Amino acid sequence: MIRSGSYSGHARIGIMEALPWIAAIAVYFLLPEYLSLGARIMIFILFTLSLDLILGYAGIITLGHSVFLGIGAYTAGILSVKLNVNDPFLQLIAGCLTSALFGLVSGAVILRTRNLTLLMLTLAITAIVYEIGNKASSLTGGADGLPGVQVNPFFGTFEFDLWGRTGYVYCAIVLFVIWFVVRRLIYSPFGAMLTGIRENTPRMHALGAPVYQRLLIVYTISAGIAGIAGVLMTQVTQSVGLNVLTFEVAGDVLVMLILGGVGRIYGAFVGPVVYMVAQDLLAKQFPEYWSFGVGILLVLVVFFARGGILGLVDKIVDRARTP
Amino acid sequence: MSAPALETRDLCKQFGALTVASNINFRLEPGARHALIGPNGAGKTTFVNMLTGALPATSGKIMFGGEDITQMAQAARTKRGLGRTFQITSLFRDLPVLDNVALGIAEREGVSLNVWKPASSYASIRDESMAHLETMGLGPEALLCVKDLPYGKQRLVEIAIALGLKPKVLLLDEPAAGVPSLESGRILDVLADLPKDIAILIIEHDMDIVFRFAQRITVLVQGAVLTEGTPDEIAGDQRVRDVYLGEGGHD
Numbered sequence: 001m002i003r004s005g006s007y008s009g010h011a012r013i014g015i016m017e018a019l020p021w022i023a024a025i026a027v028y029f030l031l032p033e034y035l036s037l038g039a040r041i042m043i044f045i046l047f048t049l050s051l052d053l054i055l056g057y058a059g060i061i062t063l064g065h066s067v068f069l070g071i072g073a074y075t076a077g078i079l080s081v082k083l084n085v086n087d088p089f090l091q092l093i094a095g096c097l098t099s100a101l102f103g104l105v106s107g108a109v110i111l112r113t114r115n116l117t118l119l120m121l122t123l124a125i126t127a128i129v130y131e132i133g134n135k136a137s138s139l140t141g142g143a144d145g146l147p148g149v150q151v152n153p154f155f156g157t158f159e160f161d162l163w164g165r166t167g168y169v170y171c172a173i174v175l176f177v178i179w180f181v182v183r184r185l186i187y188s189p190f191g192a193m194l195t196g197i198r199e200n201t202p203r204m205h206a207l208g209a210p211v212y213q214r215l216l217i218v219y220t221i222s223a224g225i226a227g228i229a230g231v232l233m234t235q236v237t238q239s240v241g242l243n244v245l246t247f248e249v250a251g252d253v254l255v256m257l258i259l260g261g262v263g264r265i266y267g268a269f270v271g272p273v274v275y276m277v278a279q280d281l282l283a284k285q286f287p288e289y290w291s292f293g294v295g296i297l298l299v300l301v302v303f304f305a306r307g308g309i310l311g312l313v314d315k316i317v318d319r320a321r322t323p
Numbered sequence: 324m325s326a327p328a329l330e331t332r333d334l335c336k337q338f339g340a341l342t343v344a345s346n347i348n349f350r351l352e353p354g355a356r357h358a359l360i361g362p363n364g365a366g367k368t369t370f371v372n373m374l375t376g377a378l379p380a381t382s383g384k385i386m387f388g389g390e391d392i393t394q395m396a397q398a399a400r401t402k403r404g405l406g407r408t409f410q411i412t413s414l415f416r417d418l419p420v421l422d423n424v425a426l427g428i429a430e431r432e433g434v435s436l437n438v439w440k441p442a443s444s445y446a447s448i449r450d451e452s453m454a455h456l457e458t459m460g461l462g463p464e465a466l467l468c469v470k471d472l473p474y475g476k477q478r479l480v481e482i483a484i485a486l487g488l489k490p491k492v493l494l495l496d497e498p499a500a501g502v503p504s505l506e507s508g509r510i511l512d513v514l515a516d517l518p519k520d521i522a523i524l525i526i527e528h529d530m531d532i533v534f535r536f537a538q539r540i541t542v543l544v545q546g547a548v549l550t551e552g553t554p555d556e557i558a559g560d561q562r563v564r565d566v567y568l569g570e571g572g573h574d
């Protein structure tokens with residue numbers, strides 16, 4: 001099973017790959033009371049997808065990915081609240097670009113390191129940006145965040161409604177576009193090359209690949225996508241707060257990716273769906289056990305299902321095929 | 324006289340207090356068939372790692388076709404035409420055999436930055452990868468995962484990857500070590516067939532292979548060049564016999 005760019009495989013879109021979109025449409029019509037949860041899940045799918053690109057495909061390990069979500073989210077918030085720029089697409093593009101730029105600059109420094117040093121630097125950068133978000137209150141609203149973010153109606157017509165219909169459709173469309181782009185990228189020579197770096201970095205050097213430069217490119221792309229997720233979050237909740245910059249969010253997205261399956265595009269879909277639906281069902285009823293349950297779940301995945309849920313599905317399918 | 328394909332001047336390498344290369348002056352002529360021999364731990368692999376840029380030299384110079392490449396990054400040296408194989412097999416174990424070769428060709432062709440076209444649509448890269456695999460007798464295994472190949476065939480993949488880079492200088496670090504005779508015969512045949520303008524440096528413990536293949540031999544002992552000469556000169560050198568051949572390599 002080839003899940004990334006391969007010179008020996010093919011890149012056709014399979015029937016199964018329509019499932020997420022069929023599900024998204026079905027939810028819209030069948031579960032209208034869940035549209036705001038659905039939008040949140042799609043935002044996290046986008047965010048998880050951006051993490052998958054660097055962690056799953058390129059093998060860059062990070063514990064501070066929330067910094068890009070946060071920069072995207074605050075860019076949209078500041079644009080609206082401080083500068084009165086309320087065009088949804090302008091906010092989207094601006095959030096994507098600022099986050100990508102931050103990815104480029106911070107990546108240029110930290111991607112020269114590896115392993116534990118890299119991990120520590122991602123933590124450090126996120127901690128610093130969090131503190132800036134906290135202290136620069138004239139810009140960010142400090143601990144109060146920025147409530148009252150405005151978003152103009154889409155194409156002058158579709159306003160964010162109380163039931164979250166517009167938000168849901170908007171998030172679905174953005175996710176679809178980004179999914180398409182990411183999928184192209186993963187199956188391209190660039191994606192194949194990233195897989196090579198993840199699998200055997202010294203060999204890629206010896207093949208003539210300037211590894212650092214390539215990692216910087218994918219880090220920047222990933223940051224841009226995470227920034228888009230952040231903008232969506234601000235737009236849908238019409239506010240932004242420090243929570244988007246926390247380690248907790250960085251940890252959540254990592255858990256979601258590991259749960260779904262690292263290094264596969266649909267791991268980034270399955271993980272957030274399972275995690276956030278479970279959270280919605282269980283965390284309300286047993287809030288005191290939620291973290292405990294997530295911990296146990298992680299242990300189970302790490303010990304018994306290294307490939308996450310999708311890895312497990314693969315195994316079961318394999319077993320069913322070979323009696 | 325043209326510049327040597329590869330040359331080192333007073334090349335030194337230290338790991339802490341341990342000297343692994345001391346003032347190595349070495350020339351690899353264009354089109355050479357040159358062997359580097361020496362006991363285990365002599366510093367042969369370390370020397371190759373410095374040549375390719377996998378390890379920085381402590382001091383000294385490395386010249387490639389007359390150009391100083393001492394400070395050049397590894398990838399840039401590869402792009403200049405410096406190819407290698409690894410003593411310890413270094414492959415993309417979870418990828419198909421064909422992709423192992425194709426990734427190198429893609430770098431050589433400079434297509435790796437394309438983010439839009441499917442990799443599978445590069446028929447020319449696939450075909451060329453396939454051709455190199457067939458050269459190594461690996462055609463039937465092209466679509467298998469590398470890790471499912473027996474060790475001997477993985478060694479052949481190492482060579483196929485190097486061929487795909489179309490190097491001007493090829494550094495082979497014990498390409499046939501631990502390889503069953505069928506595959507090692509294949510490796511020797513392929514090496515014998517390589518274009519004459521490629522300069523080849525081979526590290527090898529098997530003296531039969533060394534004397535069959537090499538026109539010049541350099542003997543490295545404890546990080547220093549003991550001597551260099553034609554196979555006959557080396558075979559007749561008493562010091563070489565003492566430190567190396569005497570250990571029972573050649574009879």
Ligand SMILES: Nc1ncnc2c1ncn2[C@@H]1O[C@H](COP(=O)(O)OP(=O)(O)OP(=O)(O)O)[C@@H](O)[C@H]1O
Nearest residue numbers: 338341343361362363364365366367368369370410
């Ligand atoms: N990264 C390193 N750090 C410290 N010491 C090293 C390192 N790499 C190699 N050495 C030491 O340098 C010496 C030379 O090693 P090298 O691998 O170059 O020898 P070699 O001639 O290739 O040996 P062999 O024939 O066994 O392959 C050895 O003593 C080895 O332990």
Ligand SMILES: [Mg+2]
Nearest residue numbers: 367368369410
């Ligand atoms: Mg060695």
